[in-house]
Structure formats: C-alpha cells, structure tokens
Amino acid sequence: MKRLLLIFFLVTCYSYSQEEHAWIYFKDKPNVEAALNNPSTILSSKAIQRKSLRGTPIDERDIPVNEAYISTIKTQENISVKAKSKWMNCVHVIGSLEAISNLxxxxxxxxIEFANKNINSRASVENKKLENKLETNIDFxxxxxxxxxxxxxxxYLHENDYTGEGVTIAVMDGGFANVNTIGAFDRLKLNGKLLGGFDFTNRSGNYSNPELSNHGTLVLSNMAGFIENNFVGTAPDAAYYLFITEIGPTETPVEETYWVEAAERADSLGVDLINTSLGYTLFDNPDYSYAPEDMDGKTAFISRGANIATEKGLLIVTSAGNRGEENYFNIISAPADANxxxxxxxxxxRNYVTFSSRGPSADGRVKPDVAAQGLEIVAIDQFNNLVQASGTSFASPILAGSVASFWQADPSLSNLEVMQLVKAASSLFNTPNNRLGYGIPDFRNALSDLLESNQDSGELFLYQNPVVNQLKFNNSTDQTYNITLFDMLGQVILQKDQVQNEIDLSGFSKGIYIAMFEQNNSRQSFLIIKK
Structure with a gap:
C-alpha cells in the first residue's frame, strides 16, 4: 500500500509540475488623469448614469489595464496570458515556474501571486473530494x-407592477445552451431585454452554444423565463447580459479571473446586479485549493474581485454552495464569503436542506445572508421543458430576480441599502443562524417598509419608475411642484407648474429622461425610465 501511495504521489507531482497559474500585478496604468476627466472613454453612458444616480465614485480601478504591458508579457517564452483584471491591475498567466518567476x-x-499555495509559502490543503459546481439533480x-x-x-411585487423593469442583470455561469432559440425566452428577446453576452473562457460571442452546459439556461429561466400560463421568472422584465466564466469539466484558478473580468465588463456596461451560481473551494491541483479558513472574504481572488464590484455599486447575489453534508468543507464557498x-x-x-453550505464565514460574519427555495425548484431546460432541479444554484437566481423587481421600486437606492432592506425583511433578522442566515425574505414587507420610510421622511419619492403612463410621486406637504422634463441631451421637452402628485407621460416614447422638481427655491432631479 505504501508503495502504491508513493507511486501515486510521484505521478501527481509530475502531472502538476509542468505549468503553474499566477496573477501578474502591474505598477501603474496609462493616462489616468485624462480618463478620469472624461469617463465616457472608459465606461458606457449607462454605467456613468448608474454611478451618478447612486453616488458611486469613478476611480483609477475603472481604467483598463495597460495593453502594452500585456503585449510584452505575451512575447515571453513559455507564458500564456489567459485573462486580465482592470480592478486588480493584473493578468492571469499559465506557464512554467521559471518563466513566471522571470516576469x-x-x-x-x-x-507575482502564484495560485499554488506551496509556492506562496502557504499551508497546503488536503485533496478532498471535488465538488461539481454545475451538478444538478433533474427529472422531468x-x-x-x-x-x-x-x-x-x-x-406581490409583480401584482404591483414591479417586475424588474429598468434593472439590468448579468448572469455568470458555465453555459447558456439554446437561450437564443427556445420559446421560454421569446418574450425576453421580443422586448429587447436579452442584451447579449460573451464566453470569456473561449473568447467567443457564442454564449448560447448548444454544446456547452445548460446550467446557465436553467439559472436564467428562474429570473427571466416565461411560458404563458405555466411559468414566470422572478424578474421577467429585467434586461440581461450572459457571461460564461466557468469551465465545467475542470476546476482551475483561471476561472476566478474570468469571473472578475466579466464583473468588470458588467460594471462598464451599467449592470445593476450580478447573479453567480458558482463557487470555488477545491481545485483539480490540490496545491491551488483553498482551506476553510480562507473563506474570510479577502483571501480568494474571486472574493477580492466581488468586494470591489460591491464598492463599485454592483449588487452581487451568489449561491452559498452545496457542501453542507460534507465533513471537511461544509461552509460557504468563494465568493459567497465576500461582501x-x-x-x-x-x-x-421553508425548512433548511442539508446540502446547503453553512456559515459563518471564516472571520465570523453571518453567512449565508438569506435563503430561498433550493430543493425541487422548477426551471426550464435547453429543450424548453419544465423540469425539477435542486441546489443553491437555483435559490440564488430566484432571490436575485426578486431583488431586481424590488429595486425597481426605488432605483436611487444603493446596492448596500437594498441588501440591508432585504435582510431586515427576512424571517430570522433578529436571530440569524449558520444555516439560513437572516432567513427567508418577505418582499411584501420589504416594499411596505420602503414606501413607508420614504413617506415618513418627507423626501420626494417617485412611484412606478420605470413609468408606463403616469409618473406618480409622494407629496407630504400641501404645496405643489414645478416640474421640468429633459431628454438625455439636456433639451427641455416638458414644463408643468403646480403639480400635486402625478404627471402624464403617456405621449412620450420609451427612453431615459431627467425630471427636475422645484419647490420653495429648492430643486431635485431624478432619472426617469419611460417604458
């Protein structure tokens, strides 16, 4: 037995000694001052509007990586550049230990940060059983x-016309087989809400390749799917980008970098919310694996990226993981350990299911944050069939779509404010535990709390934004407002004086407008989305 183990050890070492994964960090970025003075050169107009609306600063992390540096690294012998991150100002490379060190x-x-924990002088991790992140239990x-x-x-949100309209969601997953062809997403496409996508793992725009995983198709259906009289997702009127960052058959650290790169793309496109039903703990090469004590929200590369995404104003919703029944690694995975x-x-x-990974995080924070149905949920597969599936992979999009529909009620809320409102409306908010966190959210209560809070504050608050016909707003005083409506070029297209609590916009085309409210020598402006 010892001889067999020795042979296995030698074979394993030989297999993994040929190449290493590493992140190469750069000292600076080009044209920082010019880019920050003219942010439209680095961000989309929607991204700039979102950041302005919620007070999110634009900083050096929004500036792309220096392409000249990347080109130089690509010329180095035995080095392959796989991905890049502007937030981290680095590239992910694969190559020999010597070649990477020479950089x-x-x-x-x-x-230079090696993914191999032994090279970085960190404790090695025992090679426990690997989890198939995309594995789901499906029957028909x-x-x-x-x-x-x-x-x-x-x-209840849907009954009140909060269906995710005006909210943009990016979905990070391992494949979206047939999303461009099956009927469940016809409504999404007909309304122009499928905005596109990208396969970061293959550098391809073919994100709906039928030969790729159907996991993302199932996940997307929980938010965006619609089959009349049979199925409605939790955010049927949100807009979606679909990004492939996961390589299903293998488990390597470059997938973390693909995720961060996709999150950066989402931020630059003006995305509001990211759903990711992926998690990282153990890798094919055990030297790259994380230990439970690494799930502290600041060790894993993907978790560091998720924290920056949150700082940038994105709301990240992620599955806790399906390791709850394991003895070694039964706590939440990365990036679920992040903010x-x-x-x-x-x-x-509403009972806890034992496969759901538990908390707390390694540094003692409440995790998971909330809970939703993850056992025997209903989804739509790549053949347009309604199927049953299980996993926190599906609890996450069910919750993410609900958050998007809720956020529609007040788009000016920051991501952190929305997160807090969702937690506060959850069943265990006062007594959180390590299985369900703050519990199961009740979005009826969350919406009521939001509307009452805005009314009690006396602040001007818009209802039903995006707007169909009538723009309604709260008015805690008997005084009226003078309202001026501008298009995105700053031209005045409507002026109304002495308006009490609503204004008719039925004659305007779909688009984004700016409404300025004036009262007693004070003025407030809001972005208005007309649908």
Whole structure:
C-alpha cells in the first residue's frame, strides 16, 4: 500500500509540475488623469448614469489595464496570458515556474501571486473530494413556479407592477445552451431585454452554444423565463447580459479571473446586479485549493474581485454552495464569503436542506445572508421543458430576480441599502443562524417598509419608475411642484407648474429622461425610465 501511495504521489507531482497559474500585478496604468476627466472613454453612458444616480465614485480601478504591458508579457517564452483584471491591475498567466518567476524582471511588474499555495509559502490543503459546481439533480416532472415565487412574496411585487423593469442583470455561469432559440425566452428577446453576452473562457460571442452546459439556461429561466400560463421568472422584465466564466469539466484558478473580468465588463456596461451560481473551494491541483479558513472574504481572488464590484455599486447575489453534508468543507464557498448577498437553500415548506453550505464565514460574519427555495425548484431546460432541479444554484437566481423587481421600486437606492432592506425583511433578522442566515425574505414587507420610510421622511419619492403612463410621486406637504422634463441631451421637452402628485407621460416614447422638481427655491432631479 505504501508503495502504491508513493507511486501515486510521484505521478501527481509530475502531472502538476509542468505549468503553474499566477496573477501578474502591474505598477501603474496609462493616462489616468485624462480618463478620469472624461469617463465616457472608459465606461458606457449607462454605467456613468448608474454611478451618478447612486453616488458611486469613478476611480483609477475603472481604467483598463495597460495593453502594452500585456503585449510584452505575451512575447515571453513559455507564458500564456489567459485573462486580465482592470480592478486588480493584473493578468492571469499559465506557464512554467521559471518563466513566471522571470516576469519579475520586467520593470512594470509590481508583484507575482502564484495560485499554488506551496509556492506562496502557504499551508497546503488536503485533496478532498471535488465538488461539481454545475451538478444538478433533474427529472422531468412538470410543475409550476408558484411555490418558489410565493415563498418570497415576489408575486406581490409583480401584482404591483414591479417586475424588474429598468434593472439590468448579468448572469455568470458555465453555459447558456439554446437561450437564443427556445420559446421560454421569446418574450425576453421580443422586448429587447436579452442584451447579449460573451464566453470569456473561449473568447467567443457564442454564449448560447448548444454544446456547452445548460446550467446557465436553467439559472436564467428562474429570473427571466416565461411560458404563458405555466411559468414566470422572478424578474421577467429585467434586461440581461450572459457571461460564461466557468469551465465545467475542470476546476482551475483561471476561472476566478474570468469571473472578475466579466464583473468588470458588467460594471462598464451599467449592470445593476450580478447573479453567480458558482463557487470555488477545491481545485483539480490540490496545491491551488483553498482551506476553510480562507473563506474570510479577502483571501480568494474571486472574493477580492466581488468586494470591489460591491464598492463599485454592483449588487452581487451568489449561491452559498452545496457542501453542507460534507465533513471537511461544509461552509460557504468563494465568493459567497465576500461582501455579497449569499443565498442558502430551503425546501418547499421553508425548512433548511442539508446540502446547503453553512456559515459563518471564516472571520465570523453571518453567512449565508438569506435563503430561498433550493430543493425541487422548477426551471426550464435547453429543450424548453419544465423540469425539477435542486441546489443553491437555483435559490440564488430566484432571490436575485426578486431583488431586481424590488429595486425597481426605488432605483436611487444603493446596492448596500437594498441588501440591508432585504435582510431586515427576512424571517430570522433578529436571530440569524449558520444555516439560513437572516432567513427567508418577505418582499411584501420589504416594499411596505420602503414606501413607508420614504413617506415618513418627507423626501420626494417617485412611484412606478420605470413609468408606463403616469409618473406618480409622494407629496407630504400641501404645496405643489414645478416640474421640468429633459431628454438625455439636456433639451427641455416638458414644463408643468403646480403639480400635486402625478404627471402624464403617456405621449412620450420609451427612453431615459431627467425630471427636475422645484419647490420653495429648492430643486431635485431624478432619472426617469419611460417604458
């Protein structure tokens, strides 16, 4: 037995000695001052509007990586550049240990971080059983999505016309097989809400390749799917970008970098919310694996990226993981350990399901944050069939879509404010635990708390934004407002004086406008989305 173990050890070492993964960090970025003075050169107009609306600063991290540095690294022998991160100002490379180490001789390289924990002089991690992140238990029992939606009172949001309109969601996953062809997403495409996508793993725009995983298709359906009289996702009127960052058959650190790169793309496009039903703990090469004590929200590369995404104003919703029944690594994975809204799983009767990864985080924070149905949920597969599936991979998008529909009620809320409102409206807010966190959110209560808070504050608050016909606003005084409506070029297209609490916009085309409210020599402006 010892001889066999020795042979296995030698074979393993030989297999992994040929190449290493590493992040190469750069010292600086080009044209920083010019880019910050003219942010439209580095961000989309929607991204700039979102950041302005919620007070999110634009800083040096928004500036792209120096392409000249990347080109130089690509010319180095035995080095392959796989991905890049502007937030981290680095590239992810694969190459021999010697070749990667030699990159430190380049004058613009500030640091090299190996994924191999032994090279970085960190404790090695025992190679426990690997989890298939995309594994789901599916059978073809047809059913409706009523229970998983009603559990969160998301149906109440929909009844009040909060369906995710005006909110943009990016979905990070391993594949979106057939999303461009099956009927469940016809409504999404007809309304121009499928904005596009990208396969970061293959550098391809073919994100709906039928040969790739269907996991993202199932996940997307929980938010955006629609089959008349049979299925409605939790955010059927949100807009979506679809990004492939996961390589299903393998588990390597470059997938973390693909995720961060996709998050940066999402931020630059003006995305509001990211759903990611992925998690990282153990890798094919055990030297790259994380230990439970690394789940502290600041060790894993993907978690560091998720924290920056949150600082940039994005709301990250992520699955807690499916390791709850394991002895070694049963706590939440990365990036669920970061400053994100991590989602655990319950059954249809609101009971904890044992496969759902538990908390707290390694540094003692409440995790998961909230919970939603994750056992025997209903989704739509790549053949347009209603199927049953299980995993926190599905609790996450059910919750993410609900958050998007809720956020529509007040788009001026910051991501952190939305997260806090969702937690505060959850069933265990005063007594959180390590299985369900703050519990199961009730979005009826969250909406009521939001509307009452805005009314009690006496602040001007818009209802139903995006607007169909009538722009309604609260007015806690008997005084009226003078309202001026501008288009995005700053031209005045409407002026109304002495308006009490609503204004008719039925004659205007779809688009984004700026409404200025004036009263007693004070003025407030809001972005208005007309649908």
């Amino acid at each position: 430190s001789n380049l004058g613009f390289v500030s640091e 029992n047809y059913g409706l999505a009523l229970n998983q939606t009603k559990m969160l009172s998301t149906d 994100v809204l991590s989602v655990g799983g319950v059954d249809r009767n």
